[in-house]
Amino acid sequence: MTVSRVLRGGTGFSADTRDRVVKVAETMGYVPNRLAAAFGADQASTLVGMCVPRLTSGLFGHVLDGVDRALSRLGYQLMIGANSHSPKEEEAWVRQVISWRPAGLILSGRTHTAGTVELLRQAASPVVEIWDLTTSPIDMSVGFSHFDCGAEMGQFLIGRGRRRAGYVGALAQADVMGAARMKGFETALASAGHPLITSEVLIDAPGFYAGFYGLQTLLSREARLDVVYFHNDEMAIGGLAYAQSRGLRVPEDIGIAGWGGMEAASILPRRLTTTVVPTTAIGKAAAEALVARLKGEPGQDVTVVPTRLAPGETG
């Protein structure tokens, strides 16, 4: 009826009718049923699904925040899930979420199962892949190249005179993006003529303690390293702590570099050498790309969000 038009802010009713409708709705405490709306109209869903690797990651917290701010302002609701870096789990999540007929999806990373891609194709749902840039996205992509991050850091450290580098990673066989950074790092070092000496990729989650023990392992194997690149800032800070506990001076005796641009890194007496990732901006850009697509506005399929190498004082 006319009520529907009024409540949805449509056109084609008198001011008088509108007021009457609004008043009645208020007095009866009317709450619309979006389930019915989305169901009946098939277009009207304002649900957006977003899947991240880990909800406990500080970086992804900021991405989520960027997405949520942009979407909620436009009247969309966010459904979230975590996949523990597993494409299998992502597929399970996508299968669940797709059944709610979301207006669009935001996925983290570019690695998906064939099943996920097929599900998405069938649903014809707009998809933004974020974080790890791909030039051939399923649909849209917002991010940067992890390989390039690693390569840039490699070149930078070579430029600072480092010659014997090591690498400490985490989440072995789960996180393909960390692996891409390591690969980029390795490649840059090799082409500068000073190849990576040794590396240790732990199975653990990338935290403070993993960095601490990772560096311990690395140095027990090969004592003469002059710089170590870590999976992320938390691990780098763990590495710093280990270096200090062993009486090693940073950066004189050993250089330490991280990745991610964690806020807490400002805690350190010396600023950490790292790569700053514009997390909130990525979230915002992803949400905007999605909404532009939903509104049929033209937008680019691939948005590159540049990262920034912060020289710091530890590398």
Add this chain to the structure above:
Amino acid sequence: MTVSRVLRGGTGFSADTRDRVVKVAETMGYVPNRLAAAFGADQASTLVGMCVPRLTSGLFGHVLDGVDRALSRLGYQLMIGANSHSPKEEEAWVRQVISWRPAGLILSGRTHTAGTVELLRQAASPVVEIWDLTTSPIDMSVGFSHFDCGAEMGQFLIGRGRRRAGYVGALAQADVMGAARMKGFETALASAGHPLITSEVLIDAPGFYAGFYGLQTLLSREARLDVVYFHNDEMAIGGLAYAQSRGLRVPEDIGIAGWGGMEAASILPRRLTTTVVPTTAIGKAAAEALVARLKGEPGQDVTVVPTRLAPGETG
């Protein structure tokens, strides 16, 4: 039809029929429409809404993780929102989410607008209030007392011989829970006969820099403090950095205490005196309380999750 029964794992069909249905569903790539299911059945919604103050908070990242793990394992989907510590914004969010007819809601804090409470009552939706304990919840509550956290820290610091305490807060006029901790701290100090000397509650978000400048402000006003309690660990760490920059020894010249149990606090050469909050456990308990209610199982309305004062070496 029978198909519905099979796909939902009901009873009343032959094994043969089941196999046929499953096969056809697979070959045609059938994806159920949960919108229609939830709409038609009114009971069947597996949506759970959760509202947190800030998505960028490390602590709430862990709470979210606890909730998500528990719920996704049981087949529920999580809709999230952030309210920037504003009950008004929370009401707007609840209004949106309620219109999706969720199975239940998880809210942070015990401060809600009358509108929110009325909305919840009308929808008869199960609600878990987390984080800040209330003995008279709307429905269910999982958390701890912020007042007690502050009081406990006050007593502890008095016990360590501190006599001239200050407090640095954040999010003035927004965060009632931080205010409760301060109140508890103040009360404990007063009843020990050594009342709070001075306090500064900033408007800013509680981060590293807010702690740094907060301590600066406090000391410029009153130089002879022997301990300062901060809104949270991030701020305490900022305070530590300021103390160091001024050549003050911690804990000899001045004590520093935080709250929250931030992982990165392990970065410090000396362990931070703080209160550790079992974030993941709160999320898990909240999800479980909600699901128990949904299944009609008996459960307690108020679950107290104890915090733990970590003595550390800075207080």
Add this chain to the structure above:
DNA sequence: CTGAAAGCGCTAACAC
């Protein structure tokens, strides 16, 4: 064990 009928609340398309 299987099928037929009705209806959930809303929106779209079309009359009035």
Add this chain to the structure above:
DNA sequence: GTGTTAGCGCTTTCAG
């Protein structure tokens, strides 16, 4: 500017 009709895909209830 307003009302009518039909139908979205599922679940529930009730017959076979």
